Amino acid sequence: MNRVEYRRRILEANDAQASVLRQRFADGRVLVVDVVSSPGSGKTTLLEATARTLPRALRLGCVVGDIATEMDADRLRAAGMPSHQIVTGGACHLDARLVSDGIEAASFDTPDESLPLDVLFLENVGNLVCPASYDLGEDEKVALLSVTEGHDKPFKYPAIFARAGITLFTKTDLLPHVDFDVDCAREQVLALNPGATVLEVSVKEGKGLDAWCALLQYKLDEKRRLKAIA
Amino acid sequence: MNRVEYRRRILEANDAQASVLRQRFADGRVLVVDVVSSPGSGKTTLLEATARTLPRALRLGCVVGDIATEMDADRLRAAGMPSHQIVTGGACHLDARLVSDGIEAASFDTPDESLPLDVLFLENVGNLVCPASYDLGEDEKVALLSVTEGHDKPFKYPAIFARAGITLFTKTDLLPHVDFDVDCAREQVLALNPGATVLEVSVKEGKGLDAWCALLQYKLDEKRRLKAIA
Numbered sequence: 001m002n003r004v005e006y007r008r009r010i011l012e013a014n015d016a017q018a019s020v021l022r023q024r025f026a027d028g029r030v031l032v033v034d035v036v037s038s039p040g041s042g043k044t045t046l047l048e049a050t051a052r053t054l055p056r057a058l059r060l061g062c063v064v065g066d067i068a069t070e071m072d073a074d075r076l077r078a079a080g081m082p083s084h085q086i087v088t089g090g091a092c093h094l095d096a097r098l099v100s101d102g103i104e105a106a107s108f109d110t111p112d113e114s115l116p117l118d119v120l121f122l123e124n125v126g127n128l129v130c131p132a133s134y135d136l137g138e139d140e141k142v143a144l145l146s147v148t149e150g151h152d153k154p155f156k157y158p159a160i161f162a163r164a165g166i167t168l169f170t171k172t173d174l175l176p177h178v179d180f181d182v183d184c185a186r187e188q189v190l191a192l193n194p195g196a197t198v199l200e201v202s203v204k205e206g207k208g209l210d211a212w213c214a215l216l217q218y219k220l221d222e223k224r225r226l227k228a229i230a
Numbered sequence: 231m232n233r234v235e236y237r238r239r240i241l242e243a244n245d246a247q248a249s250v251l252r253q254r255f256a257d258g259r260v261l262v263v264d265v266v267s268s269p270g271s272g273k274t275t276l277l278e279a280t281a282r283t284l285p286r287a288l289r290l291g292c293v294v295g296d297i298a299t300e301m302d303a304d305r306l307r308a309a310g311m312p313s314h315q316i317v318t319g320g321a322c323h324l325d326a327r328l329v330s331d332g333i334e335a336a337s338f339d340t341p342d343e344s345l346p347l348d349v350l351f352l353e354n355v356g357n358l359v360c361p362a363s364y365d366l367g368e369d370e371k372v373a374l375l376s377v378t379e380g381h382d383k384p385f386k387y388p389a390i391f392a393r394a395g396i397t398l399f400t401k402t403d404l405l406p407h408v409d410f411d412v413d414c415a416r417e418q419v420l421a422l423n424p425g426a427t428v429l430e431v432s433v434k435e436g437k438g439l440d441a442w443c444a445l446l447q448y449k450l451d452e453k454r455r456l457k458a459i460a
Binding site: 092159 | 269297301320322360376380382385386388403407
């Protein structure tokens with residue numbers, strides 16, 4: 001079996017597992033958000049701020065993947081978000097089976113297989129390449145691009161920006177100190193995905209968090225409206 | 231065949247190809263440097279500055295890998311470094327066969343299989359995970375960590391920092407604006423690899439480039455001294 005064929009089989013097996021997850025998430029009426037970026041673009045920092053900004057009535061949870069260490073889950077729990085760490089060892093991305101196992105192991109699971117959550121975040125391994133190929137049963141993939149990474153990155157890493165319905169430019173407080181053309185980066189994202197929503201966020205300055213959280217609330221309400229119709 | 235076995239076979243095949251490359255690089259007396267980091271940590275910017283800083287008598291070349299676009303090779307050629315772009319498509323890392331093919335295709339190759347170069351840089355795909363596993367026949371793996379990525383990253387992505395003989399903390403001009411503890415990051419790198427050399431670099435301010443280039447010159451001289459003895 002050659003590499004292309006092997007990769008096709010891996011992705012097919014993942015897609016099947018992701019379909020099971022998606023059905024389960026639909027039954028549980030939970031909005032599931034896969035958060036993807038390079039290492040150090042601010043995924044955990046964004047989720048900490050999200051936990052502080054979303055209405056307290058919303059029940060949040062996170063399954064977070066890292067090659068090594070449990071630091072991120074510790075940070076998120078300290079911010080008030082129940083979180084389960086998956087240490088992937090060598091694996092450079094979350095796949096549907098890791099997510100499924102993580103949900104089983106997490107304390108926010110219940111025996112009847114429904115998730116008693118409103119929003120479940122999947123914080124992926126820091127990697128702008130491999131996570132783009134793996135369906136996790138999520139409702140939304142969200143791509144983060146820190147302004148320190150450069151405005152050329154959407155075209156250089158097109159798969160994730162084509163697939164993410166929401167792209168956040170993060171650390172915009174550093175814009176005065178770096179050479180990042182926001183309009184250029186936005187045009188690249190929209191060329192790859194004309195329907196994408198692009199937001200600018202600075203957790204340090206508290207900018208853009210209200211819009212991001214309003215968007216999450218809208219997506220949750222929309223999923224539940226559609227579920228009520230179907 | 232399960233995934234672990236399949237991955238083992240892929241890496242074994244790569245190691246065999248890398249051994250062929252390493253012998254060829256030894257015959258050519260060329261220092262080969264694999265440059266690895268997250269997207270946007272400043273690999274291309276560092277290599278542009280390296281081309282300007284190293285003595286003009288040194289013959290430099292670069293094989294640069296990206297998922298998409300030829301932007302990086304264009305930038306390096308403009309900086310005076312003959313460069314060949316490999317567009318990997320889906321592949322999230324360079325492997326020994328891609329490097330071998332890239333050298334064949336590059337204009338700096340010659341019919342007698344010797345490389346008429348003093349230093350060959352391999353600018354890897356922006357990815358802090360997968361490139362750590364692939365031997366490219368290089369003399370040195372160099373890991374870049376931008377100070378904007380956070381000082382927790384060595385322990386979170388241990389494989390590359392354990393394997394890289396040189397780690398550069400880049401964009402140190404941004405230290406006043408970010409929360410990056412240089413000593414903490416350095417301790418993590420040295421815990422993973424006690425023999426590593428850690429340097430701080432700011433291309434924008436021109437800091438650390440002389441030390442980085444002196445280190446490259448030293449490594450080149452060392453390789454040739456050992457070759458003369460053997």
